[in-house]
Amino acid sequence: MRRKMSGFAAVFIIPALFAIALAACTGGESTRSTGSTSEEQDSTEQTEPLTKITYWVELFPDAAAIMKSYGEVTAWKEIQAKTGVQIEFQHPAQGQLGEQFNLMVASNKLPDVVEYGWNSYPGGARKAIRDKKIIPLNDYLDNAPNLKKLLEDHPEWRKMMSTDDGDIIGFPFIREDVTQQVFLGPAIRKDWLDKLNLAVPTTIDEWYTVLKAFKEQDPNGNGAADEIPILIPAGELAFAGAFGTPNDFYQENNTVKYGPIEPGFKEYLATMNQWYKEGLLDKDFATTDSKMKDAKITGNQVGSTVLFLNGGIGKYMDLMAQSQPEFQIVGTPYPTLNPGAKPVFGYLDNSVTGIFAAVTGSNKNVVGTVKFLDDLYSEEGKLIMNFGKEGETYTLVDGQPKYTDAVLKNPDGLPISQAFRKHIMGATSGPFVQDVRHTEQYTTKPEQKEAMELWSAPAHEKRMPPVSIAVEDSSRYASIMTDINTYKDEMILKFIIGAEPLDKFDEYVKALKGLGIEEALLIQQAGLERYNNR
Template structure:
């Protein structure tokens, strides 16, 4: 059994508690002074967390969310939410951790802390949970039942980082993939493409046969960003690190990436890829405008914020508008795709107890409640009788969410009332996902997008604190050069004959050293 060493700090605090108790104090000073060593009831908590943009549009704080209000009512704990300014999450996190005073709980991707979560523990910015699991029976039960979840929630040294957001079912881990206008396919008597060659045939037809029926050659057959995984993956590589039999490789320097770039260059030259892809595919407002103006034939979309969103938006003005998901493309018919978008069950966002917290045990007990059956129900469904009712023992959302009386779209109605679709210290209930994703096109897309082997996918490794600065420096230069060159190769301003020179340049920038750092990280992860 792994036994953690008791820190000098803990010993000193323990002695202090004993001394104060011997003096006959009333315990109030002791509770303040001894912090984690006390088991005082928790009454108030400061909680720092990103306010998602669509939530920020309708509220100032998560304190307005029905689920959190219900949690406060059930536990008697008052939560003071602190949110970074919109668009400044990383910058404000860095400023905050540089200070000596942190909120009680910080909900964040702690492995992005400089040097990783292990360095944050060494810096006493966060307190690992290993010594407190006796006060967190609900979380402990989950981690004991799912060793891989515990692995993902831990550092390389085995320290549990914090209370994780967990997606309990594989269907919840898949929410993004290639999508196409089914009404355009039907009009041109075409089938959903599955291979790169079939995609080329379909895109040519979209370009030349006026599927939107306005008599103009204004169709954009496909709108995707440079390096898009859904299509690069067809050539056996992602636009990032991956592993083959536990050996780390970097996709953008592999021969398959040149094949991918050659295909994208051909599609660009023939007008199949949007001429403005460099900006249009990454700017949500431009993308919205192009799709809703009936120009885009295919793209990569989210299930709810994409397929569901656009079908709802177009339902009145164009009743025949229909988007469906497609399988991730392959090179040969019948091949099973290897790469595809899939989140980890433990997403990497943790509600971590900080070194400034004065009541660690009370905070652990409070956060663990959110993993209980009652806590899980509240976080995913809100308040019984208001946002959900039990039908044959199963929670069903009410019209407060599904037909919001204030006219909020379903995505924002969910934000207003529950936390089931975002990050947070709880388990996302599969019954939430089943009701959120309602259209048959969405359900079918989820099945198609889930059908990938993921055998070459990198697990959520952590770069060591010792390698952190060097790795960050290398990858800043590598990504800047790589992204610039990918655009040039696709648009033809750099001939593909120069691909080998590009690879040598990346090696000169240190990509091979970065691969070795990732290799060491993979080996540490496998040994957790």
């Protein structure tokens, strides 16, 4: 690298005078987190150089297809080479993340760092801290100057990465720009629209007109009535939101509501039922998995669906480029009921995603680990995690990092999504800030850029922030919502396919109230108020 990594060096070279002063100032801090009362242990912890950490994290499925460990990723190899810290990655088996996490935290010995959605811990992150499974970072922020500066500059980020008590859960994955929070939305076959001389639909009525044409006018040109006008799951936000009621909790003027019991949701279900009866909605929508969806889209059957920018629009455009050059998928605006209306609901990730690399109560060198992870938030660390190794996976052009062909035109023939997984962490997650310059180079097709703009339009003023359920309510809330979701999902499916008539919607709402949805709303309301007061 062109610039010396002063932050990384600090992990290993702590002047003796500084160590003594630091131990004197913070000797009691580790007591809060680890339960230790030994001043000698605290002093040792502050002065020992960090040489190795154990790190538990899910191996992203795209990465699991080409590697056994994140230790093979160019970015992490570069971090280890520059710091001398050996990272022993531990990955749960594919498809067993939750189960293996629960087994791990039930033990008395945890890895040094666990990267996970800690608010999914039974009782939430607040309970994990009470159980001494993880150590909050509040008392260690002076050892994390890069993260501390980010939180001072972005107080909303601190709210998102804290418990209701104000404890900082761990080192977060942060999306620094709003464009990085938008990566999923409604999409349609533009070449089919052009063939039938139709415009991109914007309202529910316009969608109906387009879907009818896809069904009846043979846009794939094979002479068979095999088109699937739209393929979406039951309760799909992009369409339910048009009726003002998402398939989840939302808030109006700081009052929490539950979409599936609101009158607008009945209107949504009536529309989906009509589309299903007329053959516009895929008859197998309830059982189509990701592989079947791939087959239907690449088999030239699907006219519209909901897609990711890169793992959807980008992927299918690349897959079909040779066999069907005219194949074109574009994003559409989130539909509304009235022409010109601004969409209210849409997909938007939080800038702090909720995945935290937390320092565990089993960690024997908390300060060294904090310093090490904090340097990933420095400009140097950010560059490595997002771009890898200079001269190998990126070069600096006029001071700006540009990916090389090792990433963009992988010599091993890897799809671009897997080439990114092989070399960097910017396309995945981890304890660092996702660089907007990464996103700009990852999302390159005009169709993707236009979709991002369209999908960024919703106002989101009714969106719920990342609230936490109080520890004392967690068991009851989990029990209620398990029953609610099971019944709700079953009934939504029955309403759409016509197995239950919609004149039973009021009975369905009454049943949800009987299962405790009003109590769950009170718990969510309390969580929203605590979040606002963080």
